[in-house]
Amino acid sequence: MPEGQGQDLHAAQGGRAVNAAAAPRRDLPPRALRAVTLLLVVGLAAAVLSGLLLPGATPGTPLRQSLAALGTVLLFVPVAFSLVKRSGRAWRAPAWFSAHVLASAGGAVLVTAHATAGNLLSPPGLVWLALLALLAQGLAARILLSRRIAALFASRITSFGEVDGDLRERLRTVIEAKRALLTALDPDADEALFSPNLTHLLRHPWLTWRYARLAAREARLVGRREAGLVLAFWRRAHIALAVLFVLGVLGHVVLVLFFAGYVAGGEPVGWWHVTAWGG
CATH class of the missing domain: 1.20.1420 (A middle domain of Talin 1)
Structure with missing residues (x-):
C-alpha cells in the first residue's frame, strides 16, 4: 500500500475517537x-x-x-x-x-x-x-x-498494536467492504460514524448482520479485542x-x-x- 494511503487510513481510524471526543456532550x-x-x-x-x-x-x-x-x-x-x-x-x-x-x-x-x-x-x-x-x-x-x-x-x-503493511491492507479491505454494504444498507450514512440500529435490523436483517460482522472484525484488527x-x-x-x-x-x-x-x-x-x- 502506498504510504499516503496508509497515513489516510491511520487518520481515518484515529480520527473517529478524536472527533467523538471533540463533539460536545451535554450529559x-x-x-x-x-x-x-x-x-x-x-x-x-x-x-x-x-x-x-x-x-x-x-x-x-x-x-x-x-x-x-x-x-x-x-x-x-x-x-x-x-x-x-x-x-x-x-x-x-x-x-x-x-x-x-x-x-x-x-x-x-x-x-x-x-x-x-x-x-x-x-x-x-x-x-x-x-x-x-x-x-x-x-x-x-x-x-x-x-x-x-x-x-x-x-x-x-x-x-492498539503494530501497524505494519499487512494490517493496513486488511483494514483497508474491511473498510471498503463496509462502505460497499452501506450503499444498500444506508446510502446517506458515513462509514466512520455509522452504527446499525433496530431500524436497519428490521428493514435489512441480512445486510445488518454482515455489517456487524465486518465491524467486529475491524475492532479485532486494531487491537480493541x-x-x-x-x-x-x-x-x-x-x-x-x-x-x-x-x-x-x-x-x-x-x-x-x-x-x-x-x-x-x-x-x-x-x-x-x-x-x-x-x-
Whole structure:
C-alpha cells in the first residue's frame, strides 16, 4: 500500500475517537454524577429505614402504593431510552442518557420505600434486589469502566498494536467492504460514524448482520479485542439484569392488581386492586 494511503487510513481510524471526543456532550459531568450518586445513597437509606422502622409500614398503603406506581413509571424511562436509541431516533442521546440516570435514581428511591415495607425474602424482594444490582452495575460502568474504555479508544491506532503493511491492507479491505454494504444498507450514512440500529435490523436483517460482522472484525484488527470483550460483557450483563427486572415488575403488577386474593394468601387484601382472583 502506498504510504499516503496508509497515513489516510491511520487518520481515518484515529480520527473517529478524536472527533467523538471533540463533539460536545451535554450529559451529566463527573461532579453532577457524583452528586446524583450521593443523593441516591442517602435516598435509598432513608427509604429502607422508613420501610423497616416505621410502625405499621406495609407496601399496600395508599401512599406506598402510589410511590411504587410513580417509581415504576420513572424506572421505565431507561426502557424508552433503549428503544429510542436502537430505533435510530435518539437525536439527543446525551440528554436521554441524563434522563436515564436521573429517572433511575428517583424511581429506585420511590420503589425502595414501597418494597422494604414488605417481605424482602419474597419474589417482589428479589425484584428489588435486581434493581439494586442494576443501579450498582450502571454506576460502576459510568464512573469506573468508562474511564478505562475512553482512555483506550482515544489513543492512536499504534497504541492498539503494530501497524505494519499487512494490517493496513486488511483494514483497508474491511473498510471498503463496509462502505460497499452501506450503499444498500444506508446510502446517506458515513462509514466512520455509522452504527446499525433496530431500524436497519428490521428493514435489512441480512445486510445488518454482515455489517456487524465486518465491524467486529475491524475492532479485532486494531487491537480493541480486550476492551471490546469487557464492554460487551458489561453491557450484556446490564441488559440481562434490566430484562429480569422489567419482567419481574410486570409480573408483580399483574398479580397484585388482578390476582390480589392469591397474593394475600387468604388474608384481607389491604391495597387497591382490580380483582381478587385466586383467593
